[in-house]
Amino acid sequence: MNDSIMSLLDKYHLIAAFAVIGLTMFISHWMSRHLTANRLHGSAIAILIGLALAYFGGIYTGGSHGLADVSLFTGLGLMGGGMLRDLAIIATAYGVRFSEIKKAGVRGLIALFAGVLVSFLAGAVVAVGFGYTSAVDITTIAAGAVTYIVGPVTGATLGASSEVVALSIAAGLVKSILTMVATPLVARMIGLDNPRSAMIFGGLIGTTSGVAAGLAATDARLVPYGAMTATFYTGLGILLAPTVLFLGVRMFF
Amino acid sequence: MVIYGVALLAGCMLVGLIIGDVLGQLLGIDANLGGVGIAMLLLIFVTGYLKTHDHLPESTESGINFWNAMYIPIVVAMAASQNVAAAFSGGMVAILAGALAVVLGLAMVPLLTGKRVEDATPLDARPAAPVQGRTH
Numbered sequence: 001m002n003d004s005i006m007s008l009l010d011k012y013h014l015i016a017a018f019a020v021i022g023l024t025m026f027i028s029h030w031m032s033r034h035l036t037a038n039r040l041h042g043s044a045i046a047i048l049i050g051l052a053l054a055y056f057g058g059i060y061t062g063g064s065h066g067l068a069d070v071s072l073f074t075g076l077g078l079m080g081g082g083m084l085r086d087l088a089i090i091a092t093a094y095g096v097r098f099s100e101i102k103k104a105g106v107r108g109l110i111a112l113f114a115g116v117l118v119s120f121l122a123g124a125v126v127a128v129g130f131g132y133t134s135a136v137d138i139t140t141i142a143a144g145a146v147t148y149i150v151g152p153v154t155g156a157t158l159g160a161s162s163e164v165v166a167l168s169i170a171a172g173l174v175k176s177i178l179t180m181v182a183t184p185l186v187a188r189m190i191g192l193d194n195p196r197s198a199m200i201f202g203g204l205i206g207t208t209s210g211v212a213a214g215l216a217a218t219d220a221r222l223v224p225y226g227a228m229t230a231t232f233y234t235g236l237g238i239l240l241a242p243t244v245l246f247l248g249v250r251m252f253f
Numbered sequence: 254m255v256i257y258g259v260a261l262l263a264g265c266m267l268v269g270l271i272i273g274d275v276l277g278q279l280l281g282i283d284a285n286l287g288g289v290g291i292a293m294l295l296l297i298f299v300t301g302y303l304k305t306h307d308h309l310p311e312s313t314e315s316g317i318n319f320w321n322a323m324y325i326p327i328v329v330a331m332a333a334s335q336n337v338a339a340a341f342s343g344g345m346v347a348i349l350a351g352a353l354a355v356v357l358g359l360a361m362v363p364l365l366t367g368k369r370v371e372d373a374t375p376l377d378a379r380p381a382a383p384v385q386g387r388t389h
Contacts, residue, residue, distance in 0.1 A: 021326045021333075043325050050332030058338025068334035080330030086289050088327045090266050091320035093293035094300055101294075111365050115358055122353035130346045141346065145354040153283065170343025174351025177340055180332060182355060190362040197366040204358040204365070208289075209331055216328045223324065228290045235277060235286035 009072055017075030024049055044184045044217035051177060089212060089231075092224040100195040101228060107196065108229040111203030116237050118204070119146045120245050123171060135250040136160050140168045142249070143241040147207045148172025150237035157242040176210035183214030192218060195225040202226030206233025258316020265295040 009016045028049060029042035036045075054066025063069030068077030078084070101108075123145025127138045140160040144151025144167065151168030154160075160168075183192070183201075191197050202211050202225065211230040215223045266289075273288025280286065300317070303309040341348065 017330060018326075021330050024329055024333075025326060043329075046325070046329045047332045050329045051335065051337055054333050054335045055337040055341075057333070058336060064336045064339060066334045066337055073333070076330045077334045080327055080332070080334045084323075084327055085331055086292075087262065087266055088320050088324040089289055090269070090292045090296055091262055091317050092324055093296050094314075094317045094321055096293075096297055098294075098297050098301070101297075107365055107367075111361075114361065114365065118357045118361065119354035122357050123350040126346060126350040126353055129349075141350060144347070145350040149284070167343055167347050170340055170347035171350040171354075173336055173340035174343070174348050175354050176351075177335060177337060178352055178355045182359065186359055190359055191366055192362060197362055200365045201359075201362050204361050205355070206358075209335070210355075213328045213332055216325050220325060224293060228293055231290035231293075232287035235273075235282065235284045238282045238284045239280055239286075 006072070010074070013073075013075030014078050015075070017073065017079040020073065020076070021079065041184060041217055043220070047180055047213050047217050051180065085209075085212065089223070089227045092220075092227065096224045100225065101199070104196040104199040104225070108199040108203050111200040112206070112229060112232055112236055115204035115206050115233060116146055116240055117245075119175070119206070120237075120241065123168075124249060133253060135246065135253040137164045138253060139241065139246045139249045140164050141171060142245070143237065144168025144171035145175060146172070146237040146241060147234050148176065149234050150241055153238050154241040154246075158246060172207065175205075176207045179205055179207060179210030180213040180217065183210075184217040187218040192222070195222065198222035198225035199229050202229035203233065206230050206237070208234065255312055255316040255319075258313040258318075259320070260316075261299065261313070262296065262317050262320060265299060266292045268292065269295055 024046050025042070028046035031045050032038055032040055032042035057067035057070050057073070058064070061069040065077050067073045068080070120142045123142030124138050126145075127141040132138050132141065136158045137160060139158060140151060140155040141164060143154035148169045149172070151172050152165050155165040155168055187193065192201055198215065201215075205211050205214070208227070208230050211226050212223065215226045269290075269292025270285060270288035272291050273285040276286040277284050300309060340351075
């Protein structure tokens with residue numbers, strides 16, 4: 001009896017994921033209303049619950065997909081995977097005014113380059129501070145601080161060791177998760193309440209999952225603007241990190 | 254029909270991803286350069302054109318709006334399938350590098366946004382009253 005229910009949920013994993021996420025959203029909105037008097041956004045609580053579940057899922061299974069590695073919850077991986085996420089991000093652009101995007105266009109572009117550069121520098125400074133002296137290691141860890149995709153791609157191009165590549169992925173994951181948590185908390189302080197600052201935010205932070213969740217927890221109407229610039233970030237990072245930025249690091253080490 | 258809206262969305266996504274892929278190849282990088290962003294622009298232009306010519310009935314719209322409304326639940330599912338355990342077992346180098354990148358990035362937002370002008374006004378000037386289940 002128990003086994004047959006388990007295998008049923010396993011077979012209909014995406015449907016089970018819809019139900020689980022629906023329940024999570026219900027609980028989060030209830031908590032937002034009754035425990036925080038609407039001060040903390042329901043979506044923000046839902047994302048925090050998701051991250052906490054992912055942590056325990058990862059500890060429990062030792063896998064790399066958080067709660068989605070627990071056999072009952074494999075559908076979460078499909079529902080929250082790149083394919084449906086990108087489809088939903090694109091759908092948020094429906095109803096966006098193009099004039100807003102055009103107005104912030106140049107600043108968004110500047111933010112993109114500044115964002116890759118600043119994140120790379122932050123990663124490089126920390127790597128040097130921890131005693132790394134090889135240009136390849138420093139560049140790979142710094143590229144990880146750009147996004148967790150730029151790190152391993154750069155490491156593979158430069159021939160970094162697998163420990164350093166793992167470290168760069170971890171740095172990118174920390175950035176993404178911290179962005180999800182910190183964005184709604186500091187949104188008011190950094191003026192993140194209009195399309196223009198959302199586009200600049202997307203360009204500066206860049207990690208798609210972090211920007212997507214951080215803006216969702218702040219104000220969902222800002223999502224298309226932030227996502228628009230963030231989507232160019234990883235590509236730009238992969239373009240710059242193993243080439244110009246690596247040469248820059250090699251001038252010093 | 255609802256499927257027209259979903260198909261329109263899917264079509265924009267595929268065309269955008271193909272363009273992003275070609276851009277990446279032209280620049281010699283193994284990545285999609287802004288495919289999702291290009292798809293978003295495509296969707297804005299195509300639906301804008303269809304709307305002004307009155308070719309976008311409500312049922313078609315609802316095919317796009319469904320996925321728009323599914324955005325937050327999908328993001329929650331994404332959060333639940335992140336490798337959080339690995340992020341925090343990477344040691345202090347990873348945690349500090351990631352954290353410093355976030356802090357500097359966030360701190361630079363007001364610097365680049367500049368002075369508040371009329372095109373950077375909040376989306377709603379009303380006091381923020383979170384609406385249950387709001388998506389847009």
